[in-house]
Amino acid sequence: MITTTVLLSGCDSKEDVNFKVEQGYALGTTYSIKYEVSGDTVSLKKDIEAVFEVVNKSMSTYLPTSDISAINRGDSTVVVDEYFREVYLKAKDVWRKTDGFFDPTVGALINAWGFGPESAIKDMDEEEVDSLLEFTGFNKVFMSDDYRIIKENKNTFIDFNALAKGYTIDLIGRMFDEKGVENYLIELGGEILTKGNSPRTNKVKNWVVAIDSPLQEEKEQRVLIAKIQLKDKAMATSGNYRKFRVDEETGEHYVHIINPLTGYPQKSNVLSVSVVADICMVADAYATALMVMPLDAAKKLLKNTPEIEAYIISADKDGDLIEYRTKGFQELLID
Structure with a gap:
């Protein structure tokens, strides 16, 4: 897309x-x-x-030192800034209102089926899809009271590009x-x-x-x-x-x-x-x-x-x- x-x-x-x-x-x-x-x-x-700099520092999945990159690597100690918080809350709101059709964690599936920037998984079958669904879903991502991002599954990848x-x-x-x-x-x-x-x-x-x-x-x-x-x-x-x-x-x-x-x-x-x-x-x-x-x-x-x-x-x-x-x-x- x-x-x-x-x-x-x-x-x-x-x-x-x-x-x-x-x-x-x-x-x-x-x-x-x-x-x-x-x-x-x-x-x-x-x-x-x-403005570009603060957004990249907070949410760029291409920048290894960004907050979102650290979170995607499994770092649950990151305290996200005001920019990340605002985008997270709007993403959650749209996710709810669209009954889950809008989902910032769908990237692994997009790549697996060959529609993303990474290599597709050959011979995708029901078992492979089910395994990817285990860490797909914005309902499995939460923000704590002290503004840390908690993921139910460490493999969940968050992307706010949308x-x-x-x-x-x-x-x-x-x-x-x-x-x-x-x-x-x-x-x-x-x-x-x-x-x-x-x-x-x-x-x-x-x-x-x-x-x-x-x-x-x-x-x-x-x-x-x-x-x-x-x-x-x-x-x-x-x-x-x-x-x-x-x-x-x-x-x-x-x-x-x-x-x-x-x-x-x-x-x-x-x-x-x-x-x-x-x-x-x-x-x-x-x-x-x-x-x-x-x-x-x-x-x-x-x-x-x-x-x-x-x-x-x-x-x-x-x-x-x-x-x-x-x-x-x-x-x-x-x-």
């Missing part, structure tokens, strides 16, 4: 010179941040990089707010947080974001399927862009996802999900969860979760796209 690339766009007009752009590479992906400043010499790049990028964006937004920045757009790996107005002088002052079609080929010119306007909102898109498969017999488009409840891959014709929320960590987590959930269950969740709006793209057996939008998302669309 990957996060889609979004196109930041706006209406044709001259941009305000007081908007500054910072770009770079962090958390395994690229970022582009546009924010309004009081003069040409003002730069908050060091402050932005400081919401850490969104949380990092939120932290940068908080930093901007504290420094009095009133208008900004923060994009990290295709996930976005906006505040105030874009540097446009015409009628459309909100930030405009375009969503790619999930059926475009890698070398094709970018195909946009929707454009929405955002103000004081976050959006995250999760999908299997260019990862779908076509059944040779039926012609059906589908993707393989791992069901954390059964431990087995399952077919899904959901190709992408875009979620809008007040904060990016929430949008990020639910975009991942809705990709894993059966479509009927996803629609039910959306009806019972007013804090999010969503746009779900699936494909029928002929490869034609089927779109489902909540009412709130529909109101954000522009021509």
